[in-house]
Amino acid sequence: MPSARVERDTPTFIQSARRTQLVVAAIDTIAELGAERASLGKVAERAGVSRGVIGYHFGSRDELLDAVIAEVYAVGAREVGTGVVGAATPRDALSAFVSGSVAFYTKYPQHMQSLTAVFASGHQPRNDRGEHAAELLELDSILRRGIEAGQFRSMDTEIMCAIIRSILDVAVKKVAAGVDSELLAEEILHSVLAATGKADP
């Protein structure tokens, strides 16, 4: 037995709690210092635990980063998803997606910042249970339905997905920089709707 990474079917409550605590500490540290500068030592220090704990609960640094990604996607999906699901039309869904995203960044300023930093650092998630793809597909699906419904112009949805995501990245940075959230949401929503809309000048 090479010692003991935890990998049970039913994680103990304390395990779960520790993991969450560590993931949150990791998110905060990464948001503050960037992914590469967020050493395990600093994360442990912020969590107020010893360095070994991370090795115990997560087998390696990469797994911790995977957990960070999963956590951000989970919270993001919860925060953004509800509005999207309840939308009547694709356009409303897109609006909900954008507004919800900005609201998410405002409510959890470190989460998306941290996620961006992790991906920017070149980390390749291993446990990828398709969250990223899933979310992208959702946005893609909204666009496709909107085009079909005649609410959006004809476009390359893959590129447009990337554009929308990129525009939302602006919100991540600006929220962190303290820019007013409402103004931000307004400008970004306008831009996204304009970019996808059929309007012709």
Added chain:
Amino acid sequence: MPSARVERDTPTFIQSARRTQLVVAAIDTIAELGAERASLGKVAERAGVSRGVIGYHFGSRDELLDAVIAEVYAVGAREVGTGVVGAATPRDALSAFVSGSVAFYTKYPQHMQSLTAVFASGHQPRNDRGEHAAELLELDSILRRGIEAGQFRSMDTEIMCAIIRSILDVAVKKVAAGVDSELLAEEILHSVLAATGKADP
């Protein structure tokens, strides 16, 4: 500083050549591995020289990164600038800026990728001779003139600058991913013009 970076008034030809060679190697390495993973050793290896050479021509890693930044800005300004300067109206200038940028990314796929990576890594340029600010101001100036001229809608130009930059970042990534350049330019130009244009329902 003894073995310190060269700082003559008229740099020798060989100096300039080596520096350029090293900067190019750095750009390629950073574009491929990211700024943090691009160690001086890897850069030197790619350039086919020993590790010490970098320390000789550039005093430190930071100065190498500064040189990378300067190089990218220099090439970028050359590639993008001409079209912008010759534009008749703010709208044309914006079009030229966007199209020129995408063309620049296509012609030098690693340059902007590398620049983005350097900034994402948290590097703070020291020799900042204001290139970055200058370029941002240029975009900001285009927007302001366009608004004044009634070609663009009223907007927060600071946020819109960030949005446009962010949209262009999509081009950087997609070009690297091999997406067709023309299609890319088209979608991005459309998005930018729509985002800045006067709404027309």
Added chain:
Amino acid sequence: MPSARVERDTPTFIQSARRTQLVVAAIDTIAELGAERASLGKVAERAGVSRGVIGYHFGSRDELLDAVIAEVYAVGAREVGTGVVGAATPRDALSAFVSGSVAFYTKYPQHMQSLTAVFASGHQPRNDRGEHAAELLELDSILRRGIEAGQFRSMDTEIMCAIIRSILDVAVKKVAAGVDSELLAEEILHSVLAATGKADP
């Protein structure tokens, strides 16, 4: 600091043991090679541990040197102090100081050699809890009291402190060179007493 130096209130026994072991190894290495040539690698090698250990127990090289200084002062104060405190007159105190110092160098040949080397290397102690100053003041105080009591001649005590310290440095070197300790103590004590005494030829 993640893997940083330990800084608990109650250092574990093993910590204290390792630290002591490393400090001793450092003292020996410095005494043998000089402060600058005593790299952390060589110290670790002499201690029979890996290089990283020093980084673990001491945050940096400077802190290791500080610990060396503290150790030498601690041992020195213990060895020399008792005799000085029990002295009846300033002259006796000075004698005790000199004799005790030589005895100290004889008993711990590397300690003072190492300390001298550290200071000669230009190291500036950070944790300086005033030991150095304290010790100098003590010598200065002995001289002042002796002058006042009429046992010593009138003199510039600051310069004389330096002279006495410098004469004692001879003992450090000669002890290391294997000169007979008694003879050494005798000559040095004579010199110091003569230099401070009122006797006129």
Added chain:
Amino acid sequence: MPSARVERDTPTFIQSARRTQLVVAAIDTIAELGAERASLGKVAERAGVSRGVIGYHFGSRDELLDAVIAEVYAVGAREVGTGVVGAATPRDALSAFVSGSVAFYTKYPQHMQSLTAVFASGHQPRNDRGEHAAELLELDSILRRGIEAGQFRSMDTEIMCAIIRSILDVAVKKVAAGVDSELLAEEILHSVLAATGKADP
């Protein structure tokens, strides 16, 4: 031919000039920064020449240090020697030696400082043409003659030589620290004469 260290019987004038210039630059640099921190690059910079020159005129760093030692001994012998030679009695000779030494340190503040630093750094002179020994022997000879003549007390001359040298080291440091030269000479001379003189209670 492995290229070219100069080693002629009759050195060119320009060679000699360059060598002196470099040695002086080395002395100043070492006095200011210490022997280990005085890299060849810094010495060359202070001399206003390129780095390669040192390698050309001196084969290696060690030879440069040897030249520094030789230069200091040469100047020192010139400055101190005359007074000593002309002294009538051993006591006068010792006085002249001490006073001359302090004067030497005052006139050339960096020379002896540099020499001390070189030896403290652990440098072992290779070209030792016996200057050091010669000078020590001279002091030793003065002491022996003085004892024989009944001017000095009976003593271990080897140890006393070291003590006197060590006392003079105080002058080197204090002169560099800006202490008044006259006061210094007075205290030091008194100490040396007292240490060597016949006790007179």
Added chain:
DNA sequence: CATGAATGAGCCTTCATTCAT
């Protein structure tokens, strides 16, 4: 004679990882 260029070794530091308790 002199220079700039290049090299490679060595140093200090940081860090992810492993392990015994």
Added chain:
DNA sequence: GATGAATGAAGGCTCATTCAT
């Protein structure tokens, strides 16, 4: 479950030395 201890690799930097020109 959790901790402190230890390791070894890698990175950036300095520097003495060598060499072609």
